[in-house]
């Protein structure tokens with residue numbers, strides 16, 4: 001009888017210790033959740049058109065603010081023809097540190113462009129502005145991997161860029 005009583009007490013004790021441990025583990029697991037803070041930044045957005053000035057194209061997409069590498073805004077407007085906007089953005093710290101962020105949509109001479117398309121157009125415009133050689137537009141278009149441009153944007157973008165090319169490479173003889 002005493003043996004049985006001892007057995008019951010031992011089992012009860014073991015159970016009590018088990019409960020205590022479980023509670024302890026549970027409490028330990030509840031400790032600090034990852035802190036997600038909201039960051040505020042500003043993004044420069046140029047209007048991408050055939051005659052967008054070079055400095056606007058360069059600063060397009062620039063993000064600045066307290067938590068960014070660029071702390072100070074560029075002087076806006078860049079010039080008389082500048083149509084850049086400074087747009088306030090809010091990010092979570094997780095988004096910022098997760099690597100390159102997704103490009104944001106842009107106004108353009110072709111209407112509102114999705115982020116990825118706008119990025120390609122900006123790079124092609126910059127390429128035209130930067131090239132010192134008088135390459136024909138056909139060569140430029142063939143060289144630049146137009147496969148990066150979605151089909152529905154191909155023709156409108158070709159026209160816009162061709163206009164930029166003409167404006168940049170116009171010579172007294174050809175006009």
Ligand SMILES: [Zn+2]
Nearest residue numbers: 056078082084
């Ligand atoms: Zn500008």
